[in-house]
Amino acid sequence: MTKKGLIAAGLLSLATLPVSHAAESVPGELIVKLKKGVEKSFFAQKNLGVELKEEINLSYGKLFVVKTDQKSLVSVRASLASNADVEYVEPNYIYSIVKPIEEPSLDTVLNSLNPLMSDFATPNDPKFDTLWGLRNTGSNEPGGRTPGRAGADVSAMQAWEITKGSKNIKIAVIDTGIDYRHPDLADNMWVNEAEKNGQPGVDDDGNGYVDDIHGYDFANNDGDPMDGHSHGTHTAGTIGAVHNNGQGIAGVMADVTLVGVKFLTDSGSGSTANAIKAIDYATKVGVDIMSNSWGGGGRSQALEDAIKRAAEAGIIFTAAAGNSRSDNDTRPHYPSNYDVENVVSVAAHTAQDTLASFSCYGKRTVHIAAPGHNIMSTVKNGGYKAYSGTSMATPHVSGVIGLLLANEGRMPHSEMRERLLATSIPVAAYRGKTINGGRVDAYNLLTDTRPPRNEPKPGAWKSKKLDQVWETEHPYADNANVEKVFKVEGAKFIRLKVKKFELEARYDNLIVSNGSRAEVQKISGAGEGYVSDSVEGDTMVVTFKSDRSVSKWGFLIEEIEWQ
Numbered sequence: 001m002t003k004k005g006l007i008a009a010g011l012l013s014l015a016t017l018p019v020s021h022a023a024e025s026v027p028g029e030l031i032v033k034l035k036k037g038v039e040k041s042f043f044a045q046k047n048l049g050v051e052l053k054e055e056i057n058l059s060y061g062k063l064f065v066v067k068t069d070q071k072s073l074v075s076v077r078a079s080l081a082s083n084a085d086v087e088y089v090e091p092n093y094i095y096s097i098v099k100p101i102e103e104p105s106l107d108t109v110l111n112s113l114n115p116l117m118s119d120f121a122t123p124n125d126p127k128f129d130t131l132w133g134l135r136n137t138g139s140n141e142p143g144g145r146t147p148g149r150a151g152a153d154v155s156a157m158q159a160w161e162i163t164k165g166s167k168n169i170k171i172a173v174i175d176t177g178i179d180y181r182h183p184d185l186a187d188n189m190w191v192n193e194a195e196k197n198g199q200p201g202v203d204d205d206g207n208g209y210v211d212d213i214h215g216y217d218f219a220n221n222d223g224d225p226m227d228g229h230s231h232g233t234h235t236a237g238t239i240g241a242v243h244n245n246g247q248g249i250a251g252v253m254a255d256v257t258l259v260g261v262k263f264l265t266d267s268g269s270g271s272t273a274n275a276i277k278a279i280d281y282a283t284k285v286g287v288d289i290m291s292n293s294w295g296g297g298g299r300s301q302a303l304e305d306a307i308k309r310a311a312e313a314g315i316i317f318t319a320a321a322g323n324s325r326s327d328n329d330t331r332p333h334y335p336s337n338y339d340v341e342n343v344v345s346v347a348a349h350t351a352q353d354t355l356a357s358f359s360c361y362g363k364r365t366v367h368i369a370a371p372g373h374n375i376m377s378t379v380k381n382g383g384y385k386a387y388s389g390t391s392m393a394t395p396h397v398s399g400v401i402g403l404l405l406a407n408e409g410r411m412p413h414s415e416m417r418e419r420l421l422a423t424s425i426p427v428a429a430y431r432g433k434t435i436n437g438g439r440v441d442a443y444n445l446l447t448d449t450r451p452p453r454n455e456p457k458p459g460a461w462k463s464k465k466l467d468q469v470w471e472t473e474h475p476y477a478d479n480a481n482v483e484k485v486f487k488v489e490g491a492k493f494i495r496l497k498v499k500k501f502e503l504e505a506r507y508d509n510l511i512v513s514n515g516s517r518a519e520v521q522k523i524s525g526a527g528e529g530y531v532s533d534s535v536e537g538d539t540m541v542v543t544f545k546s547d548r549s550v551s552k553w554g555f556l557i558e559e560i561e562w563q
Contacts (some may be wrong), residue, residue, distance in 0.1 A: 018109050023298030025091035027273050028070040030051065030077055031302050033063055035089040040064060042085055049076050056273060057208075058280045061308050063302055065092060065273050092186035093297030095275055095334075097176060097231045098320040098391040122157070123243040123250040125184075127384060131249055132351045132398055133238070135373030141351040142374045142386040148351030152439070153371060155394055156252060159403055159442035164243065165253030166406035171239055171289045171398055172215075172282035174275075175232030177225040177262035179380045180214040182233060184241040184248045189214050190259040190285075195223070207284060215260030216281050218274040225260030229268055232260070235293050237378030238395035239402065248384050249376060252399025253406070253441070259287055264294060272300050275335075279306040283313050288405055291398035292319045293391030295333050304338050311342035314410050318344045318398045320390035321360040328338040328362035330527045337365050341413040344401070344420065347430075348372025349439050354429045359390055361433035366532065367421060369430050369439040370396040400442040407446055407448040421458070422450045431455065432521070432533040455520075456493040461561040463497070464488060472544065473556030482547040487539045491562040494540040496532040498523065502553035508546040510555060515539030517556055526552075531561065 030050070034042060043052040043066060050066040068076045080089040088204035122128060122135075132141045135157055138150035169188065180189045195213045198204025202211075209216050211223030227233045236258050241247075245253035263278040265269040275294075282290050283306075290310060297303075301503055307317055319336035320326060328337055328345070349354040349369040355361060356373045372393030376386045401420065411419075423445045424438025431437035435458055444451070488494055496512055503524050504511065510523040514535040521533040540560070 009371065014370065023091075023296065024094045025298070026094060028067050028073060029092040029271075030066050030068065030073070030080070030089050031063055031092050031364050032066055032080060032089045033061075033274060033302060035085055035087045038085045038556050040093070041344045042530040044516070048080065049520065050080075054273065056277060058276070058306070059284055060280075060305075063276065063373050068365070083562045086195060088301050088523065090300055091272075091298065092300065093272045093300055094269055095272070095294050095297040096270075097229070097263070097264055097294050098323050100387050101473050107462050111495050121348075123254075124246065125241075125243065125248055125250045127376060128244070130376040130386070133375055133484075134250070134252065136351055144351060144374060149353040150350070152351065152353035154252065154400055155368040155441045159400075159446055160254075162443075162446045163403055163407045165240070165255040165403055166257050167257050169284070169289075169402050169406050170257045170259060170287040171252070171291055171402055172261045172287040172301050173232050173236045173286070174261045174263065174278050174282060174290055174292050175216060175227075175235055175294065176229035176264045176268060177227035177232045178214070178258060179227045179233040179378070179382070180225070180259035180260055182237075182382050184245070184378050185236055185258065186235070187242050187245070188240045188251075188256050188258050190257045194483045206251040209281065214263065216278075218261075218263040218277045219270055219279070225262040227262070227380050228259070228266030229264070229508075230385070231268060231293070231391065232262065234377045234385070235291060235391060235395040236260075238375065238392065239291060239399040241378055242457070243301070248378065252396060254338065255406075256399075256402055259285055261443050270294075276302055276306045278309055280557060283310045283315060287315060289316045289318065289402055291538040292317065292335060293394045295320060295335060297320055297334055298325040299332065299334055299337075303335060303550060304340065306344065307335065307338055307472070308392055309341050311340055311413060316344065316401055316413065316416065318346060318394050318401070319343045320394045321345050321347045321366045323358045324360055325358055326360050327361050328365040328478045329330050333363070335358055341417070342509055344368070344397060344417060346370050346394045346397045347434055348388070349430070353427055353439070355390065355433050358388070358516045359393075363432050363435060363533065363537050366434045367417065367435055368397065368424055369393070370400075371394075395421055397440050400445060403442055419448060420445060423448060426451055426453050426455065429449045454536070460563045461495075462563060463559050463561050465559050466557065469510040469556065469558050474554050475551040476546055476554040478546060478548035478551060480544055483541060483543045485539065485541050488560070489538060490516070490563045493536060494538070494560060496540065496542055496557065497536040497559050497561055498530045498532070499558050500525070500528045501555035502526040503555065504546070504550040504552055507549060509544070510550070511545065513541040515542070518539055
């Protein structure tokens with residue numbers, strides 16, 4: 001098989017490709033799921049060329065981690081994949097924190113702020129006025145050099161008039177751990193009373209984990225999820241830093257129960273195997289939400305299965321969209337890209353109400369934007385810092401959904417996601433970048449207030465097959481300039497569906513315009529099953545233009561969509 005074929009089959013790992021071409025995985029390790037009734041003795045067969053490293057006992061079955069010679073990893077995986085006793089086999093991918101972009105010093109932060117008026121509802125926490133994501137005054141962004149847009153926040157102040165949360169809502173922070181001794185977090189930490197009051201080194205509650213008082217550490221396989229990095233502690237603070245305690249900041253939820261589930265090491269990375277164990281643990285503990293500010297590994301069926309099990313248990317899975325500035329529709333980011341009903345993928349927006357320059361996006365795969373630039377929160381050893389990233393946006397959404405659950409209880413995942421999107425604030429900057437073109441709003445979510453949208457509804461698209469397929473020659477001609485007009489009587493919106501395209505990136509383009517020939521979008525590069533941004537009205541004009549430098553395969557269009 002050629003190198004290209006191996007990549008397409010998912011059989012080539014980082015060991016045989018540069019980082020830019022493949023997701024990183026643990027050298028020489030594979031995750032294997034055996035078919036029902038096949039025992040682990042299967043791996044003792046010498047002809048398999050593997051050594052059993054770990055048996056993972058999950059609430060819904062077993063997985064196995066095996067080791068092999070790194071040089072033979074590709075052939076061993078192919079051999080296992082074709083074995084009748086194997087359900088699937090995949091690399092043990094490495095995931096990492098969605099790394100913070102910048103960290104202004106605390107002195108810079110405090111010196112940059114203007115005095116703000118306080119009111120009765122405002123928490124008395126000394127650094128509350130740095131939290132533009134909760135209340136954006138237009139001048140309170142930590143280290144901000146450009147005035148913000150007042151009101152471009154999650155509407156926390158209005159939401160808190162309805163609820164500030166509940167200790168009955170349990171949120172797992174699946175990350176680098178939590179500094180559970182932090183003065184702004186300690187009172188909102190989960191306490192496993194049986195383990196706290198039991199004997200050290202004993203599984204007092206019989207849940208299979210020893211001394212898991214505040215959660216569990218799968219990176220080091222012990223019951224102490226203390227954060228030695230700060231990333232997990234930062235996300236935890238945004239969700240649930242205690243209010244009115246004279247300490248630092250305030251979280252989206254004043255009252256919540258935080259569970260520390262550590263699978264990322266203190267250097268910020270962890271394996272698929274440990275991520276699966278972390279998710280399964282949080283499912284067993286009975287959390288309501290899992291907050292996940294990590295990603296970067298390849299697509300893993302085993303990880304998706306774990307998330308589906310959480311969905312079946314009624315648990316919401318928020319996930320950072322990523323910080324690589326790329327379109328997740330065409331370059332998937334995991335775990336945020338899993339098409340599972342409980343997953344909510346989160347992009348980051350700025351205090352100026354624009355998509356953060358680093359944020360990934362995706363009109364089909366990223367659900368919503370949330371504050372994620374210069375976000376002040378808790379860090380290890382009782383400290384506070386401002387970080388930027390979709391890692392910081394995700395816990396805002398976790399907290400906002402937590403407020404909804406505190407106020408109304410659990411609801412079907414489809415209902416939750418539809419309401420989250422429909423109550424978001426529509427902003428032109430997010431249109432075409434997220435599924436519903438909006439940023440999260442806690443007050444609207446709690447009151448089910450749905451701002452008017454002169455935009456298409458996500459689930460209302462109808463398909464119209466073209467009378468004649470539109471495609472280029474393969475490869476296409478130099479200096480092409482071809483225009484097609486698509487009209488659907490009575491349509492309010494139209495968009496293009498491209499079955500396949502391969503164009504010289506940036507230089508050769510499909511240009512989508514409205515009936516007045518105002519440009520809406522340029523499509524370039526390569527992809528399959530791609531859906532364009534929509535144009536308003538019953539007419540869409542599409543122009544294909546190429547230069548004379550490079551001619552690639554071209555494009556194939558068989559249908560358009562309208563509503």
